[in-house]
Amino acid sequence: MIPLFLRDIRLASRAGGSAALALAFFAAVATLVPLGVGADLRLLARIAAGVLWVAAVLAALLSLDRLFQADFDDGSLDLLALSPLSLESIAAAKIAAHWLTTGLPLTLLSPLLGLMFGLPPRAIAVLGLSLLVGTPSVSALGAIGAALTLAVRRGGLILPLLVLPLLSPAVIFGAGAVQAVLDGLSNGALLFLAAFSVAATLLSPFAAAAAVRLNLAG
Amino acid sequence: MSTVASLGVERLTCIRGQRVLFRDLSFRVAGGQILSLEGPNGAGKTSLLRLLAGFLVPAAGRIALTAGAATIDDAEERGRLIGWLGHHDAAKPQLTPLEVLAFFAGLYRSDAKIADALAAVGLAAVASLPCQYLSAGQKKRLALARLKISNRPVWLLDEPLASLDAGGKRLAAEFLDAHALFGGIAIAATHEPLGIACERLVLGAPA
Numbered sequence: 001m002i003p004l005f006l007r008d009i010r011l012a013s014r015a016g017g018s019a020a021l022a023l024a025f026f027a028a029v030a031t032l033v034p035l036g037v038g039a040d041l042r043l044l045a046r047i048a049a050g051v052l053w054v055a056a057v058l059a060a061l062l063s064l065d066r067l068f069q070a071d072f073d074d075g076s077l078d079l080l081a082l083s084p085l086s087l088e089s090i091a092a093a094k095i096a097a098h099w100l101t102t103g104l105p106l107t108l109l110s111p112l113l114g115l116m117f118g119l120p121p122r123a124i125a126v127l128g129l130s131l132l133v134g135t136p137s138v139s140a141l142g143a144i145g146a147a148l149t150l151a152v153r154r155g156g157l158i159l160p161l162l163v164l165p166l167l168s169p170a171v172i173f174g175a176g177a178v179q180a181v182l183d184g185l186s187n188g189a190l191l192f193l194a195a196f197s198v199a200a201t202l203l204s205p206f207a208a209a210a211a212v213r214l215n216l217a218g
Numbered sequence: 219m220s221t222v223a224s225l226g227v228e229r230l231t232c233i234r235g236q237r238v239l240f241r242d243l244s245f246r247v248a249g250g251q252i253l254s255l256e257g258p259n260g261a262g263k264t265s266l267l268r269l270l271a272g273f274l275v276p277a278a279g280r281i282a283l284t285a286g287a288a289t290i291d292d293a294e295e296r297g298r299l300i301g302w303l304g305h306h307d308a309a310k311p312q313l314t315p316l317e318v319l320a321f322f323a324g325l326y327r328s329d330a331k332i333a334d335a336l337a338a339v340g341l342a343a344v345a346s347l348p349c350q351y352l353s354a355g356q357k358k359r360l361a362l363a364r365l366k367i368s369n370r371p372v373w374l375l376d377e378p379l380a381s382l383d384a385g386g387k388r389l390a391a392e393f394l395d396a397h398a399l400f401g402g403i404a405i406a407a408t409h410e411p412l413g414i415a416c417e418r419l420v421l422g423a424p425a
Contacts, residue, residue, distance in 0.1 A: 003324035007313075014312035075306025079364075082271065082297045083325045216273045 001085060001093040008097035011070075018063035019101040026059035026106050030113040041118035048117035049127060049178030053171050056106045056131060057138055061163060063102055064142035065149070065156030067094055068212060072150050081216055087209035095136075095143045095204065103135030123181045130174040130193060137197040140204035141166045147211035151218050169196050222299060222371040223284040224248045225270070225403055230279035232265050239265050243279070245419055247405060249371075250398050252414065255407040257421030263407035264305070266421070267374045270405065272297045283372065301370035303378055307357040308364070311350035315341050315360050318349060322364050330367035339363040339389060354381040362393055373397060373404040379412070387413060 012019040033051050034044055071077040080090050110131050114124040145163035149155030173193035180187045230243040239262030247253050255263050268274045270281060272293030283290040283299060290296050309318055319332045336345050339359040344352060352360070358381050365373060373394075379387050391413040394404050398414075406412060 003321055007321045011312055074308050075304045076308040078302055078304055079308055082300055082302050
């Protein structure tokens with residue numbers, strides 16, 4: 001699994017990879033919202049968690065359609081399937097590499113954007129934590145969508161429609177955790193988010209592998 | 219390389235879409251033998267190769283690899299013995315030939331010397347150039363090197379000579395010859411003579 005993981009990271013970091021693109025998209029959306037809403041810091045702080053979580057999910061989805069597609073198109077996926085790795089571990093390696101090149105950078109950028117939205121330090125900390133805990137589920141569930149739409153022409157357009165509903169718990173609990181801090185409430189949302197993320201990450205490789213198997217036979 | 223005694227196909231039927239590509243196809247390839255798979259476009263050459271690799275499931279029939287005393291029926295297990303050279307060259311545009319080969323060597327747990335393999339196919343000079351600058355023929359040479367380092371006893375090749383120059387075609391023939399010499403099996407779908415002694419299997423015109 002390690003060679004595949006390292007190769008995917010290398011591909012994402014080279015020119016033509018999509019890691020930087022996701023980050024730029026995230027920053028652009030987060031910058032546009034205050035321009036549209038206006039410089040009301042109290043209002044911005046209230047909507048910050050929701051906006052940043054939605055922007056992060058969309059940014060991560062942006063780079064997901066290439067997860068299996070690029071390898072499918074150039075024949076690499078055939079070779080991967082014949083390798084000693086199972087398709088499940090191939091999917092797991094790809095999910096891990098995708099998270100490391102998009103989910104983690106998005107998480108690291110989020111405190112800066114939280115500051116821009118006038119979030120208090122405690123809320124910024126929870127925002128970062130919620131993204132750290134929650135973004136693996138975005139990569140994992142996204143991988144199922146990417147595998148399902150593999151043989152569909154312009155499947156990248158259908159992918160968000162398939163995956164976004166599955167990701168609503170992550171957005172609800174992630175943004176909810178930040179909101180709870182702002183409202184001074186006790187915070188169970190992070191635990192729910194963690195449970196959701198763990199379940200999604202553990203189960204997704206199997207679903208994605210089944211979808212890839214189906215598409216290789218198509 | 220573990221030696222494989224033979225690859226047998228019994229009464230294999232392939233249906234793609236609603237169309238029967240071939241029915242009741244039976245043949246056997248022994249170790250050290252090369253099979254040239256011929257036939258017009260659409261006759262099912264690629265489908266047969268994908269069936270043998272285990273990507274496609276046959277509508278009927280049986281594919282069996284005999285390795286030593288054991289007979290392997292399971293498609294996934296069979297896949298572990300197969301070296302694949304498909305239509306697409308799996309040359310990532312962002313990676314150099316050196317990186318592509320090193321990746322596959324790691325993935326296939328091969329201890330082959332990468333630099334030697336690149337030199338053998340005449341790519342030493344472009345070893346550190348991203349694959350996007352390689353010509354189609356050079357990518358095919360890279361695919362040949364990858365096939366060689368995969369160290370698999372059964373080679374399935376789809377149009378291995380396409381886009382190769384005269385030297386590349388000679389090279390492919392030499393590779394196949396050496397593979398057979400060491401007891402390997404090769405099945406190559408091709409429209410032109412492979413340039414070596416081989417058995418022929420002609421698939422019929424599409425119905």
